[in-house]
Amino acid sequence: xxxxxxxxIPARWFDGQSSQAQRVLVNLAPGAKGPSLLLHALDQPGAxxxxxxxxxxxxxxxxxxxxxxxxxxxxxxxxxxxxxxxxAQWQALLDANGARPPLAQRMQTHWRVFLxxxxxxxxxLWAFYRWGTPWAAxxxxxxxxxxxxxxxxxxxxxxxxxxxLKPSKLPAERQAQLQQRFATLAAGIDPGLKRYAGYAPxxxxxxxxxMGANAFALPGGAIVMxxxxxxxxxxxxxxxxxxxxxxxxxxGHVMHRHTTRIIVxxxxxxIGLGLALGDLSSVVSMGGSxxxxxxxxxxxxxxxxxxxxxxxxxxxxxxxxxxxLLLGIDGEREEKQRPQGSANRTSDAxxxxxxxxxxxxxxxxxxxxxxxxxxxxx
Numbered sequence: 001x002x003x004x005x006x007x008x009i010p011a012r013w014f015d016g017q018s019s020q021a022q023r024v025l026v027n028l029a030p031g032a033k034g035p036s037l038l039l040h041a042l043d044q045p046g047a048x049x050x051x052x053x054x055x056x057x058x059x060x061x062x063x064x065x066x067x068x069x070x071x072x073x074x075x076x077x078x079x080x081x082x083x084x085x086x087x088a089q090w091q092a093l094l095d096a097n098g099a100r101p102p103l104a105q106r107m108q109t110h111w112r113v114f115l116x117x118x119x120x121x122x123x124x125l126w127a128f129y130r131w132g133t134p135w136a137a138x139x140x141x142x143x144x145x146x147x148x149x150x151x152x153x154x155x156x157x158x159x160x161x162x163x164x165l166k167p168s169k170l171p172a173e174r175q176a177q178l179q180q181r182f183a184t185l186a187a188g189i190d191p192g193l194k195r196y197a198g199y200a201p202x203x204x205x206x207x208x209x210x211m212g213a214n215a216f217a218l219p220g221g222a223i224v225m226x227x228x229x230x231x232x233x234x235x236x237x238x239x240x241x242x243x244x245x246x247x248x249x250x251x252g253h254v255m256h257r258h259t260t261r262i263i264v265x266x267x268x269x270x271i272g273l274g275l276a277l278g279d280l281s282s283v284v285s286m287g288g289s290x291x292x293x294x295x296x297x298x299x300x301x302x303x304x305x306x307x308x309x310x311x312x313x314x315x316x317x318x319x320x321x322x323x324x325l326l327l328g329i330d331g332e333r334e335e336k337q338r339p340q341g342s343a344n345r346t347s348d349a350x351x352x353x354x355x356x357x358x359x360x361x362x363x364x365x366x367x368x369x370x371x372x373x374x375x376x377x378x
Contacts, residue, residue: 006096008040009089016080026074026082026090028097035097037074039082052076134299137265141257146201149220149260156218161208168207170227175207178230181240182223182247188315193307195256203254205247213329215246217253219260229325236328238321245312245322245370252307258300305366306378313373323370330363 008025015022025040027049034054041047058075072090074082084090157165168175186203201221213228225247233242253259312319369375 006089006092008038009084009086009093011074012083013039013041013076014080014083016078021083024082026084026093028093030097035094037076050079052079133265134261137261140264141261142196144257144260144264146199146220149201149257150222153218153220153222157206157222157224164210165208165224166210168209168227170207170230174230178207178225178240178243179205181244185244185248185311185315185317186251188311189251189255190314193255193310195303199255199257201254203251215250217250217259219254219257221254223247223250223254232329233321233325236324238325241317242321242325244315244317245308245319246325248308248311249304249322250308251311252304253300255307256300256303258297258304261300262297301366302375302377305370305375309370309373309375309378319370319373323367326363326367326370330367 008027011024011026012021013024023042025042027038027040028035029038029051031054036054037052037057038049039052040049056077058077060069060072060074069087070085072082072084072087074084076082182203182205191197203221204223206222206224207227207230208224209227211226211228213226213232215223215225215229217223225243229246230243233240236242308322309319312322366376
């Protein structure tokens with residue numbers, strides 16, 4: 001030991017075998033993975049010190065850079081613990097032997113370190129949400145059996161039939177006519193339009209009433225069109241090309257497996273936030289699942305638009321009728337939601353929130369693009 005090296009410091013050793021403390025001297029020795037702790041028993045002069053390697057010691061942490069501890073407690077695991085009153089000398093020993101405070105201590109005693117770690121963590125969570133979650137969900141969706149999707153769709157449609165949907169009142173001849181055109185359109189889906197190679201679900205079209213003008217896709221190939229949508233097209237003098245455009249869009253949801261991906265995405269997101277945030281995940285992941293799930297559905301709408309546009313162009317069908325139908329329905333919806341009088345600022349705010357949380361944003365902008373035979377992001 002050189003003359004400049006800090007001298008051993010006195011301590012009390014509670015070895016776990018006796019309630020009486022033993023008087024000892026403590027020193028440190030530098031090591032590749034951090035310092036080792038050397039324990040010299042004062043009642044055994046000349047004996048070799050007991051050595052505790054870096055990993056065998058529970059090194060104490062300082063919780064405040066401005067508050068000096070009165071006593072340092074060093075955890076020796078199975079060998080008990082040390083109490084050291086010479087706190088300044090202990091710190092000098094640590095510094096002289098290259099001890100580096102753990103990250104948790106640096107975060108608690110230096111706000112710049114805390115801020116840097118916070119920013120890195122936030123960036124990591126954002127990257128996980130923005131790129132990691134959808135990538136992982138896409139890969140996992142490839143492994144989801146078609147039978148699982150079909151069973152899920154059957155249960156979902158059964159529940160909707162028992163609650164909000166009613167049997168279609170369209171004449172059988174009209175349903176058969178639309179079924180035939182749908183089958184012809186679906187037959188034009190070539191491998192180049194598929195996101196998942198080899199994914200070939202049975203594509204079916206069902207009709208229901210009771211939900212207004214709407215159409216939606218279920219996992220596994222089932223698409224539902226409401227009587228209200230057929231009537232909305234007829235009311236505006238639009239031919240079946242308008243309905244086929246909507247169906248082409250819904251086929252995009254099916255072939256991109258959007259519903260399945262949403263389910264998988266939320267599972268991946270909740271697991272990831274749970275691992276990252278621990279006990280807070282139940283609260284944070286619930287809000288994160290809602291907002292990020294909606295964002296992913298918005299990207300799904302773009303994918304479905306591109307798919308539908310490509311399918312309609314392949315079938316040599318115009319997309320302008322679909323755009324006119326969307327604009328008409330959107331205009332009616334806005335008219336119904338328009339506040340009456342000057343007393344509805346709350347309604348305005350609620351309407352704005354509903355627009356923010358909508359999974360079909362910017363309907364008018366999308367429709368104007370479709371009129372020109374374009375879609376954003378294609």
